[in-house]
Amino acid sequence: xxxxxxxxxxxxxxxxxxxxxxxxxxxxxxxxxxxxxxxxxxxxxxxxxxxxxxxxxxxxxxxxxxx
Numbered sequence: 001x002x003x004x005x006x007x008x009x010x011x012x013x014x015x016x017x018x019x020x021x022x023x024x025x026x027x028x029x030x031x032x033x034x035x036x037x038x039x040x041x042x043x044x045x046x047x048x049x050x051x052x053x054x055x056x057x058x059x060x061x062x063x064x065x066x067x
Contacts, residue, residue, distance in 0.1 A: 005041045005053060009062030022060040026052045039065070 009015065016036050023032045028047030035041070043053060054064050 001046055002042060002044045003050070003053070005043065005057070006039055006065040007041055007057055007062045008039055008065060009060075011036050015061060019057065019060040019062055022056040023053060026056050028052075 007019075009019070016034060019041075020032050020034055023029060023041070023043060026043075026048050028045045029043055030045035031043070033042045041057075057064050
């Protein structure tokens with residue numbers, strides 16, 4: 001499954017790397033592609049929920065838009 005999310009937050013390299021790392025740790029995710037300038041993130045895998053992704057995004061210091 002592939003899900004797309006819109007997010008907002010810091011755009012520095014360190015913060016974005018933390019975002020990618022936190023989302024990648026969610027059980028069931030297999031890939032995370034982030035377009036910082038557009039504020040878009042694509043997550044692939046099986047068995048993860050929007051709530052799990054939202055928690056990881058918030059833990060990394062970002063927020064999801066229109067979850």
